[in-house]
Amino acid sequence: QAKARGRNCYQFFNPELRDRAAKRYAVEADLARALERRQLRLEYQPLFSLHDQHVVGAEALIRWDHPDRGIVSPVEFIGIAEDRGLIVSIGTWVLHEACRQLAEWSARRNPALPALTMAVNVSSRQLSAPDFAGVVKDVLDRHRLAPTQLCLELTETAQLLDMTEARDALADLARLGVHIALDDFGTGYSSLAHLMQFPANVLKIDRSFVNQLETEGRGREIVAAVTATGHVLGMTVVAEGVETTGQLERLIALGCEQGQGYLLARPLRPDVLAALLELGSESGPPR
Numbered sequence: 143q144a145k146a147r148g149r150n151c152y153q154f155f156n157p158e159l160r161d162r163a164a165k166r167y168a169v170e171a172d173l174a175r176a177l178e179r180r181q182l183r184l185e186y187q188p189l190f191s192l193h194d195q196h197v198v199g200a201e202a203l204i205r206w207d208h209p210d211r212g213i214v215s216p217v218e219f220i221g222i223a224e225d226r227g228l229i230v231s232i233g234t235w236v237l238h239e240a241c242r243q244l245a246e247w248s249a250r251r252n253p254a255l256p257a258l259t260m261a262v263n264v265s266s267r268q269l270s271a272p273d274f275a276g277v278v279k280d281v282l283d284r285h286r287l288a289p290t291q292l293c294l295e296l297t298e299t300a301q302l303l304d305m306t307e308a309r310d311a312l313a314d315l316a317r318l319g320v321h322i323a324l325d326d327f328g329t330g331y332s333s334l335a336h337l338m339q340f341p342a343n344v345l346k347i348d349r350s351f352v353n354q355l356e357t358e359g360r361g362r363e364i365v366a367a368v369t370a371t372g373h374v375l376g377m378t379v380v381a382e383g384v385e386t387t388g389q390l391e392r393l394i395a396l397g398c399e400q401g402q403g404y405l406l407a408r409p410l411r412p413d414v415l416a417a418l419l420e421l422g423s424e425s426g427p428p429r
């Protein structure tokens with residue numbers, strides 16, 4: 143078969159690469175149908191206010207229930223979805239589903255409590271797709287959510303800066319009042335330069351720094367500096383990956399407002415989070 147495909151197939155003589163390519167091909171084909179087959183679902187990791195430990199919102203995290211492979215992590219398939227042009231349709235579904243869920247929870251929540259927020263991860267391909275800001279506005283209107291209840295989390299900020307469409311979409315979203323978070327801050331391609339150029343109001347410190355809070359070395363100072371930087375810029379600072387009480391205490395001492403992590407709660411199925419939020423019945427109390 144390699145012969146039929148010609149010389150360019152020399153890489154398939156390496157069995158490891160061949161297996162990886164075959165696996166990727168199978169995943170791609172399955173992913174193209176995952177949405178219509180209803181194999182995608184969202185889990186929600188609660189976001190806590192650190193000073194009083196209340197749940198202030200949640201981050202939607204996609205899961206793929208594959209019939210043979212079991213639960214596939216987004217780390218494995220989001221990149222493929224981006225490469226194969228599937229991320230826009232998947233991302234639009236995520237946005238709709240997360241907002242639908244937030245509206246449902248909000249209707250069941252005691253109206254005297256502050257409004258819950260929903261954080262949704264967005265890839266740069268989505269932001270540069272035609273009329274992304276318009277799609278977001280439609281979703282918010284449909285579910286009667288305030289723009290400030292939605293936070294869009296961006297990771298590949300370096301790529302975004304080169305895309306005019308994405309910059310325009312971000313400016314429109316900021317005008318709309320949607321919150322913008324710089325996710326995984328401090329790693330990869332997100333840097334101080336991007337803080338200057340993005341209309342972001344939330345800074346999420348990557349968990350690789352939070353991990354270093356209790357170890358010897360500069361971890362604590364780095365987190366302190368990043369938190370102070372966010373505050374100087376008027377941003378809300380969120381710590382990712384809080385796993386120990388020691389980390390939690392240090393984050394509180396540093397003035398970090400919000401946190402997420404296995405210590406506080408793992409990503410949860412929607413019914414489990416609803417129970418944690420002590421929401422009323424589906425129909426909601428009379429108001």
Ligand code: C2E
Binds near residue numbers: 203215216236325404
């Ligand atoms: P992220 O946005 O930085 O999300 C945080 C990741 O850290 C999640 O992994 C979460 O389960 C994990 N996490 C939370 N607390 C802890 C902790 O205390 N310790 C450790 N070790 N991990 C923790 P997950 O769900 O596997 O998602 C991985 C990444 O996939 C996300 O990173 C995000 O970049 C991407 N992703 C997830 N859902 C979506 C989506 O709907 N759309 C897009 N474009 N990307 C998504």
Ligand code: MG
Binds near residue numbers: 263295
């Ligand atoms: Mg995120």
Ligand code: MG
Binds near residue numbers: 325346
């Ligand atoms: Mg993150």
Ligand code: MG
Binds near residue numbers: 326348349382
């Ligand atoms: Mg991360």
